[in-house]
Amino acid sequence: MQIKEIISYLESWAPPSLQESYDNSGLLIGEKDTEVSEVLITLDITEDVIDEAIDTSANLIIAHHPFIFKGIKRIGNTHWIDRCIRKAIKHDISIYAIHTNLDNVHTGVNKKIAEKIGLENLSILQPKNETLSKITVFIPSENKQEVLDAMFEAGAGNIGNYDHCSFQVAGTGTFRGNEDSNPTIGKQGEVEEVSETRAEVLVPNYRLGAVLAAMHRAHPYEEVAHFVTQLSNTNQEVGSGMIGELPEAMESEAFLSYLKERMQLKMIRHTDIVNQSIKKVAICGGSGSFLLGAAQRKKADIFITGDFKYHDFFEANKEIIIADIGHYESEVFTKELIQDALTKNFTKFAFRLSQVDTNPIKYL
Missing domain, CATH: 3.30.70.120 (Alpha-Beta Plaits)
Incomplete structure (x- = not known):
């Protein structure tokens, strides 16, 4: 099997045209005609992940987050991105990223989070137009x-x-x-x-x-x-975030404990418990503070995402509970999402999950 066969499937699922303008999804290093030996799936590209690919004889890494965003004028050895590029090329390892295009499809990142939490009656939180x-x-x-x-x-x-x-x-x-x-x-x-x-x-x-x-x-x-x-119609199948409902309403603090267990969290940063029970839940994997207004307009009881800044927490305005579970923590199960999709489509090929914890944030 060649890399282009895997890419063709991934891009039929999450088309590159659906990525945000700032993004850089796609084949970042390598050639589409290369024959695949092993595939390693990760959330992030780091030097340790590339070492893992070398150790497992994987010549294709599929990552959620691209590690090349800006123009590169020179490739040295002092920055981690430079070292990743050099090491991947030296060992003939191709790297493919499937980022905001996978965020924006209704069967993507946010659907996986919703499944982990057990939400029903799902819809896109902020559908795209045009x-x-x-x-x-x-x-x-x-x-x-x-x-x-x-x-x-x-x-x-x-x-x-x-x-x-x-x-x-x-x-x-x-x-x-x-x-x-x-x-x-x-x-x-x-x-x-x-x-x-x-x-x-x-x-x-x-x-x-x-x-x-x-x-x-x-x-x-x-x-x-x-x-x-x-x-200019709104496309209900494409967009940012997701909103759904719990099968039964839960007491708010009990829900936060349940969320911590289901998402395997060490901590949750949250605003005041202004709603005594949780039924309608809005979610966004990664950095989702831009969707707070959409969650409020749709009367969500709680909004779960990552990367909220201090002053943005005030925007809850005693209308909603904001639960910041962390960027990495909200998206770590994306690895399973990609593995499951590929395994169902390529039944005779094994796709390995990276065992490297790429979270740059540590907790005491």
């Missing part, structure tokens, strides 16, 4: 189902918990082929009238190319009449 398009295509009525099925298979027609969604209107299409045409129906130079269906489907922008290709392959016409409309 990530959807609408394809309108005109199909001979007798061929409409095979064309639509091909488009659905390629990723069109999903709205929330529903798939195969479309809008269809019957009508009459007219055309006349010129001397260079090769019409499926009718003859050159003659006007034809055909019973057609105008079909409209939604498609995520990152699947637009694949859906259009499937449409063209399945459509019987030499020239396919269609158009694409960019939408």
